[in-house]
Amino acid sequence: MAKVHAEAQKEQILNAAARLFIEKGFGGASMQEIAEALGMTRTAVYYYFKNKDEILTALVEEVTLRARRLSSRATSEANTDPKEWLRTLVHQHTMLILSHHNEFRVVDRTEQQLPERAYRANEEAKRAVLSNFTAAIEAGVKVGVFRVVDAKVTAFTMIGMCSWPAFWYKPDGPKSAEEIADTIAELAVQSVIRPARRQLKSAGDVSEALALLREDLDHLSLMIEKQPKSG
Amino acid sequence: MAKVHAEAQKEQILNAAARLFIEKGFGGASMQEIAEALGMTRTAVYYYFKNKDEILTALVEEVTLRARRLSSRATSEANTDPKEWLRTLVHQHTMLILSHHNEFRVVDRTEQQLPERAYRANEEAKRAVLSNFTAAIEAGVKVGVFRVVDAKVTAFTMIGMCSWPAFWYKPDGPKSAEEIADTIAELAVQSVIRPARRQLKSAGDVSEALALLREDLDHLSLMIEKQPKSG
CATH class of the missing domain: 1.10.357.10 (Tetracycline Repressor, domain 2)
Incomplete structure (x- = not known):
């Protein structure tokens, strides 16, 4: 169950990140904005991905x-x-x-x-x-x-x-x-x-x-x- | 003749700009670099295009x-x-x-x-x-x-x-x-x-x-x- 949840979270983050990168370019969107788009804390996003490169x-x-x-x-x-x-x-x-x-x-x-x-x-x-x-x-x-x-x-x-x-x-x-x-x-x-x-x-x-x-x-x-x- | 030359110059600038934008992103390439790639002065590039938006x-x-x-x-x-x-x-x-x-x-x-x-x-x-x-x-x-x-x-x-x-x-x-x-x-x-x-x-x-x-x-x-x- 926990694993499924984590996978779903990651998928959500990737999806939101992709949409933001399209809108603002890769350089233009921050980890903070990705978190905000999902109503998550920045710490939660960092738990799954260390940085934008990841x-x-x-x-x-x-x-x-x-x-x-x-x-x-x-x-x-x-x-x-x-x-x-x-x-x-x-x-x-x-x-x-x-x-x-x-x-x-x-x-x-x-x-x-x-x-x-x-x-x-x-x-x-x-x-x-x-x-x-x-x-x-x-x-x-x-x-x-x-x-x-x-x-x-x-x-x-x-x-x-x-x-x-x-x-x-x-x-x-x-x-x-x-x-x-x-x-x-x-x-x-x-x-x-x-x-x-x-x-x-x-x-x-x-x-x-x-x-x-x-x-x-x-x-x-x-x-x-x-x-x-x-x- | 002059018109043909100007068109060819513009075409060259666009071509070099396109290659640089692909390499470095639109934000990452400057007018200066576009000029350098063509061995032109920056002033010469500005003669044809006021800025990157143009x-x-x-x-x-x-x-x-x-x-x-x-x-x-x-x-x-x-x-x-x-x-x-x-x-x-x-x-x-x-x-x-x-x-x-x-x-x-x-x-x-x-x-x-x-x-x-x-x-x-x-x-x-x-x-x-x-x-x-x-x-x-x-x-x-x-x-x-x-x-x-x-x-x-x-x-x-x-x-x-x-x-x-x-x-x-x-x-x-x-x-x-x-x-x-x-x-x-x-x-x-x-x-x-x-x-x-x-x-x-x-x-x-x-x-x-x-x-x-x-x-x-x-x-x-x-x-x-x-x-x-x-x-």
Whole structure:
């Protein structure tokens, strides 16, 4: 119980600190103001974080290192379907950003001020996330489920799709976090997928091919009906 | 000639200022340092910009207001093809970010410190860009060229795709700006496009339908050849 309470307190402090750093800049907000924003004493805040650097380091842990763990788990659990692997990566990364949008922006804005160790951990974590996204895209291209794309530029772009909500998301907006993440995951998957009908199935399904032919015939009939009569 | 020289000087100052603001924060970099970075006298810098606020305002002009003008022009010039309209929006916005990646990050980071008028101009310009992206997506959905998507979440996501290079692009990387913008524009278009073969063409093209049928037949032959012999 005590541990849960402490975790909740820390989370509250980080959240308030992130909001203040966004408003006033990292240099502009003091430990005193963070405490005041929460109706806590300054001593209570110092109990959890020795100084603002420790708060920054904890924010990196909350956002970038968690993103790394999530993407690495999805990658190690990935089955043989690159489409679902990619969908999971995008969906969970977007959900993380949506639930930590202020924290994410603070980490981005204060990268240059991060204590050396936190800075390095942050850089490494970002590289790991990029490499997990790249691996999923490369796997999909390799088996012909995805178009032939530059995997690295594409991976960066998808991380951008996941991260951008940090710059516009409002928790009281008309769409739920889950709906937004679903939409973004689908956009990401569709952006690389090859049209289903051009995909070569490893196990050819004749009845499916016949169904496609039938669909084309329907399409053709429709077109012929539309042609101006020739006589 | 003199005007061109002055414009080039201003551009250089903005560029150096943006790099310093990224490194040291807006509060941490002085006019003196900006001058030193360029090997100019402080007086020369003051000739172009009265203070750092004026530099910030000029950076907003360079990035957000220019993005607004570009997207509005593409929208007013858009022909009836929402796919090409969207492609143009994404491509030119990405190119703008690639050529102004530091400037863009400074504007993002210092939004709260912008002088009131620049702040409002920046917000209005962002809204206009969003509304131009949204209009292109809605147009494509309406004529059935794009999937049915939430136009606003999709527009935000595409602006994210265009903007993310600001966070990773290095001008000396292996890909040219043009190649990156091409890749991102294609990802954006593909993310919403309906598979071509499901689109109902307003003017039915029989020869195209026959070509599709032929492709399906080839596909079917391939499958049949792959089936285990039955006797």
